Amino acid sequence: MTGSPVQPHAPGGESEEAHPAVTSPAGSIPVELLVTASAATAQAGIQADPVSERDRHFMRLAQAAAEEARAAGEVPVGAVLVRGDEVIASGFNHPIGAHDPSAHAEMAALRAGAHALGNYRLPGCELYVTLEPCLMCAGAIMHARIARVVFGARDPKTGACGSVVDAFANDQLNHHTSVSGGVLADECGEALRAFFADRRRASREARRARAQAGQAQGGAGVAGPDEPAG
Numbered sequence: 001m002t003g004s005p006v007q008p009h010a011p012g013g014e015s016e017e018a019h020p021a022v023t024s025p026a027g028s029i030p031v032e033l034l035v036t037a038s039a040a041t042a043q044a045g046i047q048a049d050p051v052s053e054r055d056r057h058f059m060r061l062a063q064a065a066a067e068e069a070r071a072a073g074e075v076p077v078g079a080v081l082v083r084g085d086e087v088i089a090s091g092f093n094h095p096i097g098a099h100d101p102s103a104h105a106e107m108a109a110l111r112a113g114a115h116a117l118g119n120y121r122l123p124g125c126e127l128y129v130t131l132e133p134c135l136m137c138a139g140a141i142m143h144a145r146i147a148r149v150v151f152g153a154r155d156p157k158t159g160a161c162g163s164v165v166d167a168f169a170n171d172q173l174n175h176h177t178s179v180s181g182g183v184l185a186d187e188c189g190e191a192l193r194a195f196f197a198d199r200r201r202a203s204r205e206a207r208r209a210r211a212q213a214g215q216a217q218g219g220a221g222v223a224g225p226d227e228p229a230g
């Protein structure tokens, strides 16, 4: 009765709250460089906005935040909060290290951004996130009155921007936020695929090492299960 989920190494206890860094403003962006409208964004519930170089720029910053999550052994999702051409805050996914089921990248960026601006509402701000927000984050985004959400890869398991549910399509819930999806979707998705592939590989190797250690102990006394007490 285990089916033990592969746990990424839990970070040590010294800093339980991995506070997302409030990043400095990110130079000026060539806002005008409009390019192709991605066919991927034309799916149900998602506005088929043209993907601009500006969107790619901020999504790359969100990807850099996702890399911080990966380095911490967390599922690599990153987000940046933008007002105009200024990055107000960034955040990365860290529920394991923070012992906090709400510590998704979007929540971290919203918290840091609201703190930085001294306002629990963030009208006029855009949130860039590498993975389609879940229902919890969609709710927080609406409470914060974010003007626009831009996400990278779709999440077929928990996506709340059309993949599983479309929270933003409900006019009774959503009065403020437009949604664009599919910006650098392949790159954002690849970071997640690579992370899970690495984790599966590590899990296989750990199982193999345990099996070999068991054999080395001579096979006598095999009966005792050697599961570490959680």
Ligand SMILES: [Zn+2]
Binding pocket: 104, 105, 106, 133, 134, 135, 136, 137, 138
């Ligand atoms: Zn979420």
